[in-house]
Amino acid sequence: MRVLFDGQIFELQKFGGISRYFTELINGINSYSAHQAICPIIYSENIHYSEKINPKIPILDQLNMMLELRFNIEKRKRYCTRKNGKGITKSLQSQNFDVFVPTYYDTDFLSDLRDKPFVLNVYDMIHEIFPSHLSSEDHIAIQKAKLIEKATKIIAISQSTKNDILKFHPKTDASKIDVVYLSHSLDNSEILELGLPANYILFVGNRGGYKNFAFFLNAIASLLLDTQGLFLVCAGGNAFNEDEGEMIKNLGLDEKVIQINFKDFELATYYKKAKCFVFPSAYEGFGIPVLEAMSCGCPVVLAAHSSFPEVAEDAGLYFELDNAEDLNQKVRALLEDENLRTHYSKKGIVQASKFSWEKTVADCVKVFKSALKS
Known part of the structure; x- marks a missing residue:
């Protein structure tokens, strides 16, 4: 099974929970001999992606170095954003994948998806519950609603999130929403001297x-x-x-x-x-x-x-x-x-100890297979 990820979260976040999740997911899927995760972005300043995914693709490291030398930071970002976007569009149009997974709520991919299944991840319903905390120009709730309606399957990262999806979108078929818990990536094997207070x-x-x-x-x-x-x-x-x-x-x-x-x-x-x-x-x-x-x-x-x-x-x-x-x-x-x-x-x-990225990856793969059967 070939799973295509769009990588948009790696441009939106330099670090954070969602980009950490997708880094672990992409890395984990590629550890299965029967499956392949594809994320066609040529450059990302996201810390998690750079640490775990970029080092495995030497040609990208070379390209990164070239870009560092050729452009200043802002020009490099604009250049890479355009190239990343073109890479994702090209991958979608090639149809050389089985399941598509958007990493955030941009809806542009829908026009190129054709009849391929896609699995939407819903992390929370903050935009719907706390609209007063957000800019009037924030359209995430509208985009999310469209994707919830059209998704083949939906992954909610807790039962609470699933309940909130159904509360705000009651016409959604509850059976197409699967709960998959996340994990953490903290290495707690060492205590460092950081000059912290004693209490x-x-x-x-x-x-x-x-x-x-x-x-x-x-x-x-x-x-x-x-x-x-x-x-x-x-x-x-x-x-x-x-x-x-x-x-x-x-x-x-x-x-x-x-x-x-x-x-x-x-x-x-x-x-x-x-x-x-x-x-x-x-x-x-x-x-x-x-x-x-x-x-x-x-x-x-x-x-x-x-x-x-x-x-x-x-x-x-x-x-x-x-x-x-x-x-x-x-x-x-x-x-x-x-x-x-x-x-x-x-x-x-x-x-x-009940949570692990290995379990998260295995549960996600089950959802992707289910979407493919659908």
Whole structure:
């Protein structure tokens, strides 16, 4: 079976959960002797793609070097975007594949697909649930609706996401939606010396909108102020913006909140040294950071809604969504009780072991075969 991927996500993301997923999926499919994953892009600055896929194609490495020498960065990007687009169109028009998999919600491929089956991946329904957080020029929800209608099969990355698809698109045949869980790619075999505080709560990633950072910070402010030597470490997400800086100052937390960007290989150390990891997000289609934290033995505090109970099951310590006092109490309980931390640490390691990219790839291949039969 030949599976064609369009690679659009590798242009949209320099790194991130979706591009990580497709990197693992393409790499995993190509480990099957009976199957082949094709992604006809000549160049990508995506970190995951460059690490795992590009090195296997020496001619692309040579081309990358040529492009580095011939063009400045912006010209190179425009050139590569055009070449990538032409490569995908050519592959579609050749019809030399069995199943097509778009990696995001661009609908341009539909005109060249003809009667070939395609499998749509739906990661979440954020655009439908939180439209106020998005630009008026964001048309993802419209494009997604069109693809949901036309897809041969749909992969939802959690049962929660499947339920949300059916809620917003009730005419969709539920039997064409398969749930396939994701995994994580964290190497937690080594602890690095990164100059982190001895006692800290960990927050990872983007902080805007539905990620609920402002709610989280206000909820634990008293805990940070009351506990000598306790810090909040915000890993990733780039430097605090003006509004965040003002909020931190007004709460009197200037000396208590630290923001540090990290490299991929450093992230496991952040989890391993933290007293707990808090994921206050109002919604996630899956939530890879939950798996990352649990795999490192870091106790996880998260809301009992969305996809979280599917991922963490009884290995997470849950708070009531938007209940600041409850969140404060749950974090405080972990900080004050070493036995409780050990309990959730052990449970998390066991729970995280239930997920693997090998299982994700195998389940996706089953869906692709099913689409081909259809």
